[in-house]
Amino acid sequence: MTPALSISHLRKVYRSGTVAVEDISMTIPEGEFFGFLGPNGAGKSTTIHCITGVAEPSAGKIEIFGIDAVKNYREARRLVGLCPQEFNVDPFANPRQIVDWMGGYFGMGAKARKERIDYLIERFDLVPHQKKQFRELSGGLKRRVVLARALINDPKLIILDEPTAGVDVELRRVLWRYLAEINRDGRTILLTSHYLEEVERLCRQVAIVNMGRIVREGTKDEIAGSPGGLENAYLIATGAEPDHVAGQ
Amino acid sequence: MWRGNDMNRPMGINWIGLYTMVRREASRMARIPIQAFVAPWISALLFIFIFGSVVGGRISQIGGHKYLEFVLPGVLMLNIVNAAFLQASTAIYFSRFIKFVEEMLVAPLSYVEMIIGSLSVVVLRSTVTGIGILLMGIGFGATHIESWPMFLFWIVSVSAIFGLLGLIIGLWSKSFEQLNMPVVFFLTPLSMIGGVFNTISMLPAKLQWLAYINPFFYFINGIRGAMIGFDEAPQKLGIGLTLLLLVVLGGTVWRLYSKGYGLRE
Incomplete structure (x- = not known):
């Protein structure tokens, strides 16, 4: 079966010379x-x-699903939805416009777009805020808009870069339920998070990256099952000192 | 039902994506109607008043045309150039600055589609600006159109040229200061000495060559020919130069987009 995402020896060096991804x-x-x-x-x-x-x-x-993400970038990108870490959004636009434009960029027709926007706006409790300017929204509401935008094209591969950073407990739980639901429906999800509880609760596979390399990879049960749980495994893999060592 | 993420469906031209780019920028323009349209129209109105009533009466006719008739096509072209350059450069720079350009980068839009989408908006804004000025000119009996096809050719092609130039500057700029530099040091001076207010023969003989190497001269000469039928250089030469600039600048912008210059990390 073709994997949803396959990365082979990725390296990224920025123009400044900084090596962000080694291998x-x-x-x-x-x-x-x-x-x-x-x-x-x-x-x-x-x-x-x-x-x-x-x-x-x-x-x-x-x-991405066997399609080269560089050579056939258009075909690859229509399968992906990205919720970035930063709010890369026109601050003067309203949530409905933001999600609508993204759907348009993905080539969705007006009817399909409207149905999907209505669903996402409702699902993320954005109805009372849908006509407000993005800059007027609270951090949590902004995060919901960016999430709705990422999901407008009903992507097969959903990439969430710290989607719950700065959101309240209630939204975090709403989001967890929603992500678990769409994952059960067959969507593939790549999640980065600093909340290990979130990762333990949602993910089945885990990779830990440090200094541009994967330093540990396996099932969540394998990694979290080691002494000290996921947090300890994470600290050891990234070269930080686990609590019991730091406290000595 | 939405099936755009169906891998078995071939991807053709993303027409809806292109239309969305236009819709989006149109919505941004609607937020700034004074800057986008009212300012150039008021400026043109002032030109009509000054050159029609105040100065025009003291200047003899040029090529059988009143001075206002002679000046108005140049004023119209000045505003088209400004509208095109500002639309393209600020839209791309603002989207880079706020980073919402990433919305397009992660979408299934080709580089050519991104460029055409941007230029469509540029042409739309310039055309609305130009038509507004034209209507004012006609309303005051200060101009007419000799050739509609050539008038549209000059509006669209010059908008596209300065749209492409605006995209290059918008991709290159790292600050608002840099974004304004080409307007201050190149566009305004070159357009002012490109024959908006004078014929080449009015220039000192030793400086006339300056007009001939200034592309603005050919743009102004072209639209003046299309509007009032007065020209000082062969129209074909201007059209050839314009098409050449379109090809060169279009190729440059395509290259920059495909390399991700100013767009991708």
Whole structure:
């Protein structure tokens, strides 16, 4: 079966000379819920940017459902939805416009777009806020808009770069339920998060990245099952000191 | 039912994506109607008043045309150039600055579609600006159109040229200061000395060559020919130069987009 995402020896060096991704290879089967962990600056977002076309890979190969994400970028991109870490949104537009334009870029017709927007606006409790300017919304509401935008094209591969950063507990739980639901429906999800609880709760496969390389990979049960759980495994893999060591 | 993410469906031209780019920018223009349309129209109205009533009466006719008739096509072209350049450069720069350009980068839009989408909006804004000025000119009895096809050719092609130039500057700029530099140092001076207010023969003989190497001269000469039938250089030469610039600038912008210059990290 063709994997949802296959990355082979990805390397990304920025124009400044900074090596953001040294050598990353990983495969995510279709239908997987994949946690991509690592400290700030480890290369998670850069890897995501290379997958989605926001950054140009310096070397290596990325395939989305078997389609080369660089050579056949249009075919590959229509299968992906990205919820980025930053709010890369026109601050003067309203949530409905933001989601609508994204649907348009994906080539969705007006009727399909309207149905999908109505569903997402309702699902993320944005109805009372749909005509407000994005800049007027709270952090949590902004996050909901960006999530709705990522899902407008009903993507087969959903990439969420710290989607619950700065949101309240209630929305986090709403989002968790929704992500679990669409994953059960067969959508593949790649999630980065600093909340290990979130990863433990949702993901079945986990990769830990540090300094541009994957330093540990396996099932969540394998990694979280080691002494000290996922947090301990994460700290050891990233070279930080686990609590019991730091406390000595 | 939406089946756009069906891998077995071949991807043709993303017409809806293109139309969305136009819709989106039209909505941005609707937020700034004074800057986008009212300002150039008021400026043109002032030109009509000054050159029609105040100065025009003291200047003899040029090529059988009143001075206002002679000046108005140049004023119209000035505003088209400004509208095209500002639309293209600010739209791409603002989207880079706020980073919502990433919305297009992650979407199934080809580079050519992105460029055509941007240029469509540029042509739309310039055409609305130009038609507004034309209507004012006609309303005041200050102009007419000799050739509609040539009038449209000059509006569309010059808009596209300065739209492409605006895209290059918008991709290159790292600050609002840089974004304004070409307007201050090149566009305004070259357009002012490109024959908006004078014929070449009015220039000192030693400086006339400056007009001939200034592309603005051919644009103004072209639209003046299309509007009032007065020209100082062969129209074919201007058309050839315009098409050449379109090809060169179009190729440059396509190259920049495909390399991700200013767009991708």
